[in-house]
Amino acid sequence: xxxxxxxxxxxxxxxxxxxxxxxxxxxxxxxxxxxxxxxxxxxxxxxxxxxxxxxxxxxxxxxxxxxxxxxxxxxxxxxxxxxxxxxxxxxxxxxxxxxxxxxxxxxxxxxxx
Amino acid sequence: xxxxxxxxxxxxxxxxxxxxxxxxxxxxxxxxxxxxxxxxxxxxxxxxxxxxxxxxxxxxxxxxxxxxxxxxxxxxxxxxxxxxxxxxxxxxxxxxxxxxxxxxxxxxxxx
Numbered sequence: 001x002x003x004x005x006x007x008x009x010x011x012x013x014x015x016x017x018x019x020x021x022x023x024x025x026x027x028x029x030x031x032x033x034x035x036x037x038x039x040x041x042x043x044x045x046x047x048x049x050x051x052x053x054x055x056x057x058x059x060x061x062x063x064x065x066x067x068x069x070x071x072x073x074x075x076x077x078x079x080x081x082x083x084x085x086x087x088x089x090x091x092x093x094x095x096x097x098x099x100x101x102x103x104x105x106x107x108x109x110x111x112x113x
Numbered sequence: 114x115x116x117x118x119x120x121x122x123x124x125x126x127x128x129x130x131x132x133x134x135x136x137x138x139x140x141x142x143x144x145x146x147x148x149x150x151x152x153x154x155x156x157x158x159x160x161x162x163x164x165x166x167x168x169x170x171x172x173x174x175x176x177x178x179x180x181x182x183x184x185x186x187x188x189x190x191x192x193x194x195x196x197x198x199x200x201x202x203x204x205x206x207x208x209x210x211x212x213x214x215x216x217x218x219x220x221x222x223x224x
Contacts, residue, residue, distance in 0.1 A: 033212075042117075043201070048209075059211065091157070097209070098207075099208050100145045100162050100209070104149075104156035104157045104158070106155055
């Protein structure tokens with residue numbers, strides 16, 4: 001049973017470009033959470049999704065950021081018009097139900113140049 | 114003031130030592146308390162979670178929660194060099210809700 005898969009592992013974008021981060025949850029998991037980890041800081045919650053629904057997006061910046069978890073396929077975190085401050089590690093976690101036992105992926109490290 | 118405070122370390126101990134890692138928090142609504150281990154450039158790995166106050170033991174690891182003091186601890190007995198990592202505490206008010214993380218404590222266990 002593969003773990004939570006995130007790709008790409010590393011992503012470099014120029015300022016103003018779009019970044020698309022993908023997360024495939026563990027098999028049988030329908031709950032996905034996205035977190036951001038800035039250098040030397042802890043993880044900060046961004047958004048919680050179930051299949052086709054956004055449950056809680058209280059941690060998402062109001063502009064440029066969006067997330068989806070379609071019926072088929074991975075969850076996508078999309079950042080439009082990236083700025084240098086978006087450089088961070090973005091982690092996805094999944095769980096089979098509303099549970100504190102969420103399993104994290106290896107993260108995508110976004111660098112904006 | 115951050116909702117969850119954690120000493121960043123680094124904490125350096127000799128192999129075999131007992132390690133104590135701690136977090137304090139301010140939100141009395143937190144009911145679930147987790148400890149994660151994160152190796153460099155990897156994703157966090159859930160070590161233990163505790164609901165409400167009390168102790169929980171798993172092998173060399175013991176988690177303690179004191180809700181009256183808003184203080185949680187993770188003890189590692191007989192520490193090993195392979196325990197060298199960053200340890201993150203995390204908390205949640207409800208199952209399935211967002212986790213609020215501490216900043217992490219970097220632990221180094223020297224052979």
